[in-house]
Amino acid sequence: MKTYHGSCHCGVVRFEADIDLGQGTLRCNCSICAKARFWPAIVQPHAFRLLAGAAALTEYRFHTKRDQHLFCRHCGVRPFVNGHSPRWGEFVAVNVACLDDATAEELANAPITYLDGRNDNWDTPPLQIHHL
Ligand SMILES: [Zn+2]
Structure with missing residues (x-):
């Protein structure tokens, strides 16, 4: 476990x-x-x-309107999503591409689980994953 610092592209939105x-x-x-x-790591809200x-974050909601998809209104980058799911409860999906102090090695070595959200199938990966 490590504390990472992240930001949007223009730097107005900053988080850890x-x-x-x-x-x-x-x-x-x-x-x-x-x-x-979107390339997230899921963390607990705390x-x-x-x-x-x-004040720069604009939210976008669709479908169930449950998840708060946030983006910086200046640069359009999506640093994180506040969500709720039966699987994870309340969660924050942190865009690991926005982590300024994660090394290329850390990102390259982070395991990836592929989800078939398009079919609302959370148990088996989609058939095609290489374009994701
Ligand atoms: Zn920005």
Whole structure:
């Protein structure tokens, strides 16, 4: 477990999060993850701290409207999602691509679990994963 510091592209939104990248990250084929190329690590809400930029975050909700997909209104980068699921309860999906002090080695070595969100199938990976 390590405390990482992250930000959006323009730097207005800044956060820190306690993440064990060895516990894995996600790639998902659902409509929002696929289009946004979202690459998250899932953490408990208490492991995530927004340090700056709350006023710059714009939220986007769709489908069940349960999850708060946030993006910086200045640069469009999506640093994290606040969500709720039967599987994880309340969670924060931290975009590991936004971690400024994660090394290339740490990111390259982080295991990836592929999710078939497009078919609402959370038990088996999608048939095609290499484009995610
Ligand atoms: Zn920004």
